[in-house]
Amino acid sequence: MSADRKPYHRETEDTRRQALITATLALVAEGGAQAATVRAIAQKAGVTAGLIRHYFQGKDQLIAAAYGHLMTRMTADSAADLSKAPHDPTARLAAFVAAALSPPVVDGQALILWATFLQETHRDPAMRQTHAQTYLAFRDQLQSLIADLPALKGAQDPRRLAIACNAVIDGLWMEGCALPEAFALGELVEIGLRAVGAILGTDLSGQGMRDLAQTTDANKKVKT
Amino acid sequence: MSADRKPYHRETEDTRRQALITATLALVAEGGAQAATVRAIAQKAGVTAGLIRHYFQGKDQLIAAAYGHLMTRMTADSAADLSKAPHDPTARLAAFVAAALSPPVVDGQALILWATFLQETHRDPAMRQTHAQTYLAFRDQLQSLIADLPALKGAQDPRRLAIACNAVIDGLWMEGCALPEAFALGELVEIGLRAVGAILGTDLSGQGMRDLAQTTDANKKVKT
DNA sequence: CTATCAATTATCCAAATGCATAATAAGGCC
């Protein structure tokens, strides 16, 4: 009567943690927080539920780890192209904006993930810290790129400019994630470059659109 | 042994529905979606859990009703000052932006509520419809205000301008909700007016800041 | 004052959930 035990083989701690985190993100993206039960996570990760407690103190800690993983990945994706971007400050800023408004940063699942985790941010102090860190890191990076622009030699308040530009990017990111079919390919980037350029009094469209081709191509590779 | 039954008096259908919706919103704002259990909602509304099923088909329908209530309230708040705003198109746009970036629209609980409901939007078709309606309604209103501006007589694509301005407002709204302590009083409005003005090539700051006083006063009254 | 109706409460239930603990086997070491 006793059914056979599930066969398995042992994996690295890192492998298992990663599998559990990936499964958590996938489930949350598909069906919201309520879909990410310990049993569902374990099944999607190809293990049994008990193993979660073996690698994490509890479900909450796994959720927090998944959130950190997501945010790290998103900020890394936004800054990825920056390393191979030219030294011209204007072009660098344009590349940054373009990357933040293209896949894989702009992604239908990303918004749900972000929104789902946002509420947890208010209860769990660890998640709140992750939130504040990644959020301000992004804005600081943007502010630093803006400060490097030759056009505005301390003319205006760089903090407020960064806040405004960050708002444009965030807002467009949201729209692009929520209503992807409402925008033509590259339209979001163009709107973003024009808006940020207008706020800063600098023309970014030329620079940005030139980089868009390689940016999009690179992202296509990542997407598949 | 049998404890006394809870005394009660009958209320209007509208009163009870409203009480349940208010309780739902309060709970979600406090502790996220998971805090809004039927029992908790009923307790906060001063009734017993069974009554929820008497006025709503189920918990999901109550959640959807609460979401609709929230979105209706927020869009109404954004457009409230518009009715008593001057006829000057520039001033009207400035008033609209200022209202969207001031309390009660900008509110710490509003962001959590919005984020929490966003994920439900993906499962429940009714909620998705509410989402699309309120979202596009806001953007259409903004686009119509922009189109009335004398400065850009069909010069540029009004749709893209509206998208960009909407993004600024959304992004600043998020920042203001998430990190209210990071902005001085009226700073968010000023940043928003400057950014929107820059995108549209029109000066809004003068108009907007002049209106800010009455706007803020009016909102203070609403807040209490 | 009484009968009636439905608004409201009370009780029960099946399912799901997170967690704890016991059982087992996979893989490395000697």
Added chain:
DNA sequence: GGCCTTATTATGCATTTGGATAATTGATAG
């Protein structure tokens, strides 16, 4: 090849949740 560690599975449990149904009571009409 046998043993030992522990990664992994299997089982059980208390709690919670949403929903169904029965019991009761407050109001209203006649």
